[in-house]
Amino acid sequence: MSSRHIVVATKNPGKAREFRELFASKNVTVQTLADFDQLPTIEETGTTFEENATIKATAISKLTNLPVVADDSGLVVAALNGEPGIYSARYAGDHDDQANNRKLLAKLSAVPDSQRQAAFHTTLVLVKPNGNKLVTEGTVDGKILTTPHGENGFGYDPLFWVPAFNKTMAEMTDEEKNSISHRGRALRKMLVQFDDWWEK
Numbered sequence: 001m002s003s004r005h006i007v008v009a010t011k012n013p014g015k016a017r018e019f020r021e022l023f024a025s026k027n028v029t030v031q032t033l034a035d036f037d038q039l040p041t042i043e044e045t046g047t048t049f050e051e052n053a054t055i056k057a058t059a060i061s062k063l064t065n066l067p068v069v070a071d072d073s074g075l076v077v078a079a080l081n082g083e084p085g086i087y088s089a090r091y092a093g094d095h096d097d098q099a100n101n102r103k104l105l106a107k108l109s110a111v112p113d114s115q116r117q118a119a120f121h122t123t124l125v126l127v128k129p130n131g132n133k134l135v136t137e138g139t140v141d142g143k144i145l146t147t148p149h150g151e152n153g154f155g156y157d158p159l160f161w162v163p164a165f166n167k168t169m170a171e172m173t174d175e176e177k178n179s180i181s182h183r184g185r186a187l188r189k190m191l192v193q194f195d196d197w198w199e200k
């Protein structure tokens with residue numbers, strides 16, 4: 001089968017790397033927004049992960065006339081009533097991972113170990129210029145540590161501890177993270193339906 005081509009509508013280099021790895025087995029080649037000069041920034045004006053992913057995917061698909069997948073994701077912390085959620089990238093400073101991590105630790109400073117449960121969530125939306133749409137979700141449960149551990153990954157990964165590995169996501173290899181991450185889970189669900197979707 002000839003190679004198929006899609007655009008991953010993300011400006012986040014950490015996500016872009018994970019998508020390239022996850023799509024590699026599917027004979028799908030990937031471009032990201034970094035490969036396009038002229039595209040405007042798409043404002044994430046939705047109130048849910050699915051709305052924001054749909055906004056990003058639909059806008060970029062119309063502008064490029066190509067099939068597009070968008071990922072809207074974030075960290076959902078139980079003791080903070082679900083914060084930072086859809087605001088994860090802009091919690092403290094806009095895409096300032098260090099400031100976001102500091103704010104998270106400050107907010108949880110009085111919260112004991114037993115109440116530091118959290119989950120990462122991803123909603124993926126895949127659309128074609130003809131409007132054919134596929135939506136999948138993935139989550140992974142963990143806990144927020146009190147200090148960062150590890151250098152890999154991005155975002156909140158150094159604070160997000162996963163019981164099955166007894167490691168933070170930033171201590172995992174990319175392969176380990178992809179095997180259990182919210183994004184890996186959502187994308188594997190999408191890939192099961194990808195061939196059918198592609199034909200429609």
Ligand SMILES: O=c1[nH]c(=O)c2ncn([C@@H]3O[C@H](COP(=O)(O)OP(=O)(O)OP(=O)(O)O)[C@@H](O)[C@H]3O)c2[nH]1
Pocket residue numbers: 009010011012015044071072073074075088089095100120153154155156157158160169181183
């Ligand atoms: O430690 C992390 N490991 C992950 O695996 C992960 N996935 C998401 N996040 C956080 O949630 C925001 C998404 O916001 P988001 O979906 O709007 O993406 P983004 O703005 O970074 O890029 P784009 O895809 O919108 O261009 C990100 O910036 C991160 O703060 C993660 N943190």
Ligand SMILES: [Mg+2]
Pocket residue numbers: 044089
């Ligand atoms: Mg964003």
